[in-house]
Amino acid sequence: MKNKSHFVMSPLIMAGLILACLMRSVLAEEAEYTKQRQRLVDLIEVDVRLTGQFLGKDVLDEHVLQALRKVPRHEFVPENLRPYAYQNKPLPIGHGQTISQPYIVAIMTDLLGLTQNSRVLEIGTGSAYQAAVLAEVAGNVYSIEIIEALGQKAAGLLKSLGYEAVQTRVGDGYYGWEAAAPFDAIIVTASASHIPPPLIKQLKPGGRMIIPVGSRFTVQHLILVSKDQDNKVTTRQILPVSFVPLTGQH
C-alpha cells in the first residue's frame, strides 16, 4: 500500500514541484523585467535632465514615467531579442519595421502633453509599444497601421496585455480617423514625405502633433506641430539632445 500510494503521489508531487518551479521562474522573470524597466527609466530620467533645455523642464511628466515603468516592452519585441528589450535602443521587429528607442518614445509622449481625458491618434501602430504607452497616459487611443500582418498582430497583442481600450485599424493613415476626430494629439510614426493636410484638420485647436524625422533606426529630430486656439499652425524642430551648433559670441 505504502509503495502504491507513493507511486500515486509521486507524479502529482512532481507535477506540483515542476509547476512551482515554473511559477517561480516566471515570477522571477517578471521581477527581473520590472527591475530592468526601472533601470531603463532611471537612465531616461538622467538623459532628460541633461537635455532639459529643449523640453523646458528637467523631468518628464510622472504619468509618462509611470507608463514606461509599467508597459512590458519585452512583450513587443521578437522572442530572440527579449534580452535586449530594456536597453535604450531601437530594435528590429520584422516586416522591415522597428520598435523605437525608449528615450524617444518617452519624450514624444511627454511632448504631446496628454491627460486622462485626451483623445490620441497614432499613425503607424508598428510594434504597438507606443500605443500601449499612450494608453497608460491618455484615455482614448486610436491607432492605424498600414501593413495588415503587423496591424493584426499588434491588435491581438494589445488585447492580450489588457489594452482593450486602444482602438486599432488596418488601413491608410493619410486621412486620419474621421469618425473619432478631432484629436487632442496625433503621433505620426510612419514615414511620409509631408504632413498630410487631413491630419492637421483633425487636430483640435490647442492640439499637438509629433513626428519623428529620420530613418527606421535613427531619429534625426522631432517635429512638434501645434495648433493654437485660432487654428494657426506652427511647428517646433526639436533635437532630442542638448547641442548648440554655434559657439562664441554669435
Place this chain on the structure above:
Amino acid sequence: MVKAKPAYSLLLAVFITSACSLAYEVLLIRLFSIIQWHHFAYLIISLALLGYGVSGVFLAFNRARLTAVYPRAIFANLVLFALSVPGCFWISQQIPFNSVQILWSIQQFWFMCALYVLLALPFFFAANVIGLTFYQYRQDASLIYAADLCGAGIGSLSIIGALFVLLPDKILFVLAGFGLSAAMLVMALAFRGAFGKASVWMTLFMLVALSAFGLLSDMSLTVSPYKDLNQLLRIPGTRVVEQYSSPLGLLSVVESTQMPLRHAPGLSLNADSEPPPQLGVFTDADNMSAITQYDGNPETISHLDQTTSALPYHLQKLHRVLILGAGTGSDVLQARYHGIEHIDAVELNPQIVDLVKKKYAGFAGQLYDPDHVTVHIAEARGFVATSREQFDLIAISLLDAFGASAAGLYALSETYLYTEQAIAEYLRHLKPGGYLGLTRWIKVPPRDLPKLIATVKKALTHLKVNNPERNIVLIRSWQTGTLLVKNGAFSDSEIAELKHFCEARSFDTDYYPGINATEVNRFNIMQEPYYYQAATALLVEQGEDFIADYKFNIEPSTDDRPYFFHFFKWRTLPEILSLLGQGGISLLESGYLLLLIGLVQAASVSLILIVVPLALWKRKLGISSGSRRHFRVLSYFSCLGLAFLFIEIAFIQKFILVMHHPLYAMTVVVSTFLLSAGIGSHYSKKLSETIEKSMIIWPIAGISLVSTLYILNFEGIIDFLLQMNDLTKIICSVGLIAPLGFCMGMPFPMGLSSLSRTTPELIPWAWGVNGCASVVSAILATLIAMQFGFTVLVFMALGLYGLAALSFPGSVREG
C-alpha cells in the same frame, strides 16, 4: 631555372582574369549599392580587395610547391575564381547583415566580417593566377603586367557597357563564364599536355551548366528591408512595374493601386490640396522621386505652389527657366504651373528621361514634350559651363534623399554642383535681375544651407559684386529651405512679395536685406533662430570667424575639394560621442567616420598581412637572414601601390570637369590609364635590360613632369577643352592621360624585373605588398582630397614616387 616565354594563350588568360576581377569589383559596388547603401558598398569592397594582399602572402609561403604544379595551380585558381564570383555572392546574400544596426549590435559586426571574407575570395583566386604567373615567368614580368593592366583597362570599359544591357546579378554569371573560358584556354592551349581529356570535358560541362543556370535562374537580390523601396512595397497594392539597369543606378518604377503615393516634400502646413496620383521611381531601391499624373489642369498640381522652391515665381514674371537635375519632372511641372514661356530641363540619367518622355508620357501629361520645354541629357554643371544662354531662374532642388543626406552618408561623394566655381558659373548665366534658386532639406542643426550661404558669398565676392548681402534671401518650411541669389539687389517690392508668400504658407523668412530679429523663427520654430544667426553672421559680419567657430564644417567646397557634404569636424566628435546614448545619433556625420573605419580596417589587416609573416616566418617568405633587402622591397612596392592610385583618383576627378559626366570621365580616365600603363609596362623591358639602377629615374621623372604640368595648369586645360565637342574632348583627354599612364606602368615591372635577377623568391611577397598598399591607397586618397584637395594629393603621390626611386631594389649589394 629559365622558363620559356609565356604562351599567348596564357597571357590572354591573365588578361581575362584581370578584366573579370576589375569588372567584379565595379559590379560588387553596384550590387551592394542596391542591396545595402553606397557607402557600405565602398567599405566592404575596399576590404575585400585585400584578397590581393592575402594572395601575395599565400604565394610567398607556397611558391615552390605551386610552381612545381604551375599549370594545375593556375587552372584550379581560375575555376575557383569563376565559381566563387556568383557562389560567394549568393552565400553573402544569405547573411542577414543590416548595416543600420551596426552601431548597436555586435552580431552585425561578425556578419560584416563574414561578408569581407566571402567577397575577398574571388579576388584572392584571381590574384593567385596573376601573382603566380609573375613568379613563374619572372623574366617577362613586363609582359605579364602589360596583360594584367590592359585586361583591367578593357574590364573597366566592358563592365560599364554590360551594366547598360544586363541586370547586375546576371553579370555575375557572365564573369564566371569568362573565368571558366580562361581556364579552358590554359588547359587546351597553354599547357595542352598537362591535362587529361576528362578535365577538358569537365570544364566544358561546368561552363555549359553555369551559363544555363545563369540564364534560367532568378537569383533575385535580397535588398535590405530598411531601404525605402522595400518599405513602400509592404503597403498593400504596391508593386514594381519595371526595372532598368545602368551604371548610373537601378531604376525601379512602382505603382500603388490601393493607396495612392503622395510624394510632396516640403509641402506647406497650410496646404489643403494633396498631390494627384503618382508613380514612384527609385534609384538603387532608395531615393524616391515621383512621376505625377497631369491632365493639363493646373488646379490638380496646385500643391507645387505650396513649397519653398515656388518663391522665385512670385517675385517677378519669369520667362526663361533652367531646371538642373530635372529627374522625374516635379520642378518642370512647377515651372509649367507658373506658366513659364521656356523651360530648359537638364537630367543626367537618360533612362529617367525616357520614362517621362516615352513610357509614361501619357500619365505625365506629355510633360517633357511641349515646344516650350527642352530636355537636355547632360551633367548639370557641364551644361551650364558650355551654355551660351542666360536665364531668369536657374533652379536646383533636393537632388539627394533626405535620409542619407541627414545621416551624413554623402560625405564621401564629391559633387561639382555646389562648389564655389559652380555657383559663380550659375550666376554668370543669370539675366540681369535673374535668380539662382537652391533648395535643400532642413537639418537640425543646420549644415547645408549655411555652407551654401558661405559659398554664395565667396562666389559673389569673386565676381566683384558690391554688397553681396543685398543679393540674397533665405526662406524655410519645417522640411525644406530655399536660398535665392539674385543677379542684382533685391528691391523693396520683391521683399514685400516674399513676406506675403511666406506669410500665406507659414514659411519663415530667415534672411533678406534689412531683416530684423523680430521677423524670424515665427512658424517653424527652432530652439534659437539658427538660420537667421548663420546668415547674418556669414553675410554681414566676419564670416570667417563664424565658419571657424561652427561645430560643423561649413567652409565652401571648391573644384579642388568638391566635398560639399563633408560636414565633419574633429573638434566636435567628443561632444557628439557623449550625446550618442541620448539620441544624439543625428549629429554623427557617419560618412566620414565610415571612411576612417575603412582606413583603419584596411591598414590594420594590411599590417598584419605584412608584419606578422615578416616577424615569424622570414625564411619561408624567402628572406635570407641578416639581409635588409626586404625593407627596400617593402618601401618600393608600397610607395608604388599608394602613388599609382593617388594620381589616378586625382585625375579622374579633374577630368570630370572636362567631360562633365562622372561616368564617362571615370571610364575614359581609368581605361586610358590602365591601357597606357600596360603599354608602358611592355616598353619598360627595354629599360630593364640594363642593370643600371638609375634607369628608374626616367619613368619617375616623366610622371613628375607631366602631372605637375597638368595639375598646375588644369584650369587652362579645362577652358581650352570646354569649347570642343564631346568626341574631341574625349580624344584630347585620352591624349593627355596616355603619356602619364605610359610612365606609370613602368616602375612596377622594372622593380619585379630587378628582383627576378637578384632575389626572385621575393616576387610573390612584393606582389602582396603592392596589393595591400593599393587598397589602403584608395581610401587614403579620398581622405587626403577631402582635407587638402586634389592638387596636394598629386604632389603627395610625386613624393611617394620619389621615395620609390630612392628605394629601388637594385643589385644585391645595395640590399
